[in-house]
Amino acid sequence: MHPFESGFAKALLLLLHCTAVVTTDAFCARSNQMLLPTQTSLTQMKLYVDNSEGEEKPHSVWYNRYKEYQSDTLDDYDFVLNDRELIESDPALNLLSSEIGVKEYFTKQIDLSHQENIPFSVLAERAFDTIEDIFQHLQRIPYENGSAKITPEEELTRKTVVVLGSGWGAHALMKVANCNKLRIIVVSPSNHFVFTPMLASAATGTVEYRSMTEAVRSANGMIEEYIEGKAVGVDIDKKRVTVRLNSLLDQYGETEPPEIELEYDHLVVAVGCKVDVKGVPGATNSLRLKSCDDARKLRTAIGECFEYAYRPDVSGADREEERTRRSTFLIVGGGPTGVELAGELYDLAEDITRPHKGSYPRLRNNVKVVLCHSGSALVPQFEQPLQEEALKSLRRKGVEVILNTRVTELKDGYAKLSTKKFDKETGENGRVESELPIGVSVWCAGTAPVSFVSQLLDQLPDAARNADGRIKVDKWLRPQMDDPSLLGSVLVLGDAAACMEDDDFLPQTAQVAGQQGAYLARLLSRGYDLETTPPALPCTPLSPCDIFYDPMLTEWLKLRGLDVASKFSFLNLGLLAYLGGGEALSQVQVGEFPLFAYSGSVAFVLWRSVYLVKQVATKNRILVTFDWIKNSVFEKDMTRF
Numbered sequence: 001m002h003p004f005e006s007g008f009a010k011a012l013l014l015l016l017h018c019t020a021v022v023t024t025d026a027f028c029a030r031s032n033q034m035l036l037p038t039q040t041s042l043t044q045m046k047l048y049v050d051n052s053e054g055e056e057k058p059h060s061v062w063y064n065r066y067k068e069y070q071s072d073t074l075d076d077y078d079f080v081l082n083d084r085e086l087i088e089s090d091p092a093l094n095l096l097s098s099e100i101g102v103k104e105y106f107t108k109q110i111d112l113s114h115q116e117n118i119p120f121s122v123l124a125e126r127a128f129d130t131i132e133d134i135f136q137h138l139q140r141i142p143y144e145n146g147s148a149k150i151t152p153e154e155e156l157t158r159k160t161v162v163v164l165g166s167g168w169g170a171h172a173l174m175k176v177a178n179c180n181k182l183r184i185i186v187v188s189p190s191n192h193f194v195f196t197p198m199l200a201s202a203a204t205g206t207v208e209y210r211s212m213t214e215a216v217r218s219a220n221g222m223i224e225e226y227i228e229g230k231a232v233g234v235d236i237d238k239k240r241v242t243v244r245l246n247s248l249l250d251q252y253g254e255t256e257p258p259e260i261e262l263e264y265d266h267l268v269v270a271v272g273c274k275v276d277v278k279g280v281p282g283a284t285n286s287l288r289l290k291s292c293d294d295a296r297k298l299r300t301a302i303g304e305c306f307e308y309a310y311r312p313d314v315s316g317a318d319r320e321e322e323r324t325r326r327s328t329f330l331i332v333g334g335g336p337t338g339v340e341l342a343g344e345l346y347d348l349a350e351d352i353t354r355p356h357k358g359s360y361p362r363l364r365n366n367v368k369v370v371l372c373h374s375g376s377a378l379v380p381q382f383e384q385p386l387q388e389e390a391l392k393s394l395r396r397k398g399v400e401v402i403l404n405t406r407v408t409e410l411k412d413g414y415a416k417l418s419t420k421k422f423d424k425e426t427g428e429n430g431r432v433e434s435e436l437p438i439g440v441s442v443w444c445a446g447t448a449p450v451s452f453v454s455q456l457l458d459q460l461p462d463a464a465r466n467a468d469g470r471i472k473v474d475k476w477l478r479p480q481m482d483d484p485s486l487l488g489s490v491l492v493l494g495d496a497a498a499c500m501e502d503d504d505f506l507p508q509t510a511q512v513a514g515q516q517g518a519y520l521a522r523l524l525s526r527g528y529d530l531e532t533t534p535p536a537l538p539c540t541p542l543s544p545c546d547i548f549y550d551p552m553l554t555e556w557l558k559l560r561g562l563d564v565a566s567k568f569s570f571l572n573l574g575l576l577a578y579l580g581g582g583e584a585l586s587q588v589q590v591g592e593f594p595l596f597a598y599s600g601s602v603a604f605v606l607w608r609s610v611y612l613v614k615q616v617a618t619k620n621r622i623l624v625t626f627d628w629i630k631n632s633v634f635e636k637d638m639t640r641f
Helices: 007-029 038-049 061-070 078-082 084-088 091-097 102-107 120-145 152-157 168-176 196-203 292-309 317-326 336-352 384-396 451-457 510-525 551-559 601-613 618-633
Strands: 159-164 182-188 192-194 213-215 225-235 240-245 259-263 266-269 273-275 328-332 368-372 400-402 405-411 414-423 428-437 440-443 447-449 471-473 490-492 497-501 574-580 583-590 593-600
Touching: 120 510, 159 168, 168 182, 168 192, 168 510, 196 292, 196 336, 196 574, 225 259, 225 451, 266 451, 292 317, 292 336, 292 440, 317 328, 317 428, 328 336, 328 428, 336 368, 336 384, 336 574, 368 405, 384 400, 384 574, 384 583, 384 593, 451 471, 471 490, 497 510, 574 601, 583 601, 593 601, 601 618
Parallel strands: 159 182, 159 266, 182 225, 266 490, 328 368, 328 440, 368 400, 471 497
Antiparallel strands: 192 213, 225 240, 240 259, 273 447, 405 414, 414 428, 574 583, 583 593
């Protein structure tokens, strides 16, 4: 039976169509696209799925194309991607035609030959961990409400854990940690966690900053203390860390902020990384996109850039070139951050340059988004078909994508580029130098360790230093120590850690850092003796009894086979990236087992759904939802403060 003949497939297709009618109408209403009425769309959908023999079908270009598609006489479906007039005639075709893998989904069965790649043991362990986390959260409620207090006996058994940072790893640790057993002290120059995948949206006004952030003190009501400052020194032998407090109220005369020392039982280093400009002259003046402060500065710069290009002194026809230069945005780096920013800038430009409705209609043909990438393919983390679709999608929207190109210098008003070229006559690779007039540049390429990582490495064995300057850790996120009794007193996670799995280093992503943070929270809350290898529970053959021994918890973990701590295992759930224009990339997998890879409108719906669910609090989900609704109904706000 052909897959389209099943009732389930027809129902699914109809559901996708109805979703397309709603979503596409919303996407296109503000760009004044003319769509066929919904009734016409439903009639065509009936033709699309009705396959009863002997019934004469009305003439339809779409239906004839589908019959070719159904007969499997076509090797691919590029005819759909290239026929823009046909696509725009109906929302459902617009939705389905842009999806990578739709033909394969309906015409092929999922390949289960590699189902051994599904990490069933890791999935089972995470399920039990989640049950344990829920139980701990329920126990936390009376303490947060003030109806219960930590007893003096419990206070004696609490270990002091100093957490450096408030990013993905640190935030996950704060959320999961059992503060009845751990005295959590958080040190970070930022008093909030930020949902970093939406920074590009915040920089262009799609969402507001406060919609995607959560205050550190709100992450867990039982956190002992939050200190707004930055670690500037550490003594691993004395188990002390030096913290320089943030300079506050500068206008009232606080010239030199004080430094304090904190003692710890465990130091969790989750300080992240910084942008690496690779020594490019002038790149230090380029904008970044790693924090809310970066997004705020970029949003201001974008507004000023448009205003600068809209000034009366460049309004004439003879100043076209200067207008274009002032409204040209250079994005350095073709990873997910750079690609998403290019997509968001495209959406912004389309919105605010609409004739008679946008704030800057004269710039309709002047705004230019340039994405410069040193590699041969965008978003190299994704599968090759999605890489190719990302390139085609951005170029189709008018984004200028320059591959195999490095930025060698940034100056006021232009950038110097060096592009790799292959000489067919000599058979050698060379480089072509060029200059690009720009208004604003955003550096989204490369990372490097922060200064505190170097200070910590100076006190660790040489074997703990990775080639890229990060800290090598073992399977339990512990760096090597000269003194074996200090093993486990320092724990490193996230971008600062070089963690091996299956003979390869884990990627520096939010997904890895978040899972490492939750893993460490459980490791510490369960009271494992981190001096032993592997870490073991107290009162077991590998570890003596101590005051941190919890008989009930120990028996529960023994029942699960966790009297010895399991190593950290990363569960890859896939990747998402926004491309602009209501299109996205989605690569969904479980471990090494691929589920599906889509590009287009369905991927966009999935992208928004996942980002909404992954918000850290109900408040954030509500705020982000209202931001999206507001953005779809009204013009983007270009006010500056």
